[in-house]
Amino acid sequence: MRTAIDFDAHYSSPDPWGLKHAGRRDRALGKVITPYVDGRSVLELGCGEGHLTSTIFSRAKSVKGIDISAIAVSRAQALDLPSASFEVSDFLTVSFAGYDVIAAIECLYYLSAAEQDAFLQKLVREHDGVFILSAPIIGANEHRSYYTHSGIVQMLARHGLSILQWRNLNAYWRAGIGGIAAAAMIRLPFGEALIPHLPEALVYQRCYVARRTGNT
DSSP states (O other), X not given: OOSHHHHHHHTTSSOTTOGGGOHHHHHHHHHHHHHHHTTSEEEEETOTTSHHHXXXXXXXXXXXXEESOHHHXXXXXXXXXXXXXXXXXXXXXXXXXXXXXXXXXXXXXGSOHHHHHHHHHHHHHHOOSEEEEEEEOSOBOSSOBOOOHHHHHHHHHHTTEEEEEEEEOOBOTTSHHHHHHHHHHTTSXXXXXXXXXXXXXXXXXXXXXXXXXXXX
């Protein structure tokens, strides 16, 4: 799934990824992201219907959200969020200049390996601020190939980006008995406090904050 037609089909029904019910992940994202976006200008890649624009990025000075799906963008625009604008665009053609923060939350893996390299080359060429990436670190499943932690570290380093911080977002319940137990435990009262301490084998998604090497 990569084209506008693909994503428009996916958005034939609102909230296809069930983000309105992902409060636990949103809280984990907020803990790592909010300090970097508070009062700053943000380019949100793959903004979808504007869910994260209205939650995680709500304290930014301004947010420009882009998405390849016109259907998703129209729903985001209908939110009428203050200090936010949305447009239909592609990661590889939009300008990255002039933003304090560029965020790619759960979207970079939709690009091919060659496109990801082109994206990161463009990023370091046009942007000298903070880059935020979140993605599954499970390697691959029946849906697609994702990342591993070491793979993300190597990919960013290869393109001249240094990681400032990373944080676990949730547990991977398919990682055997340990994953099932971890996923159950974080649903208990105060269980979310365990998320940052989960071992890599039990983590589904991580969020990374990076910056061009030398600008840290």
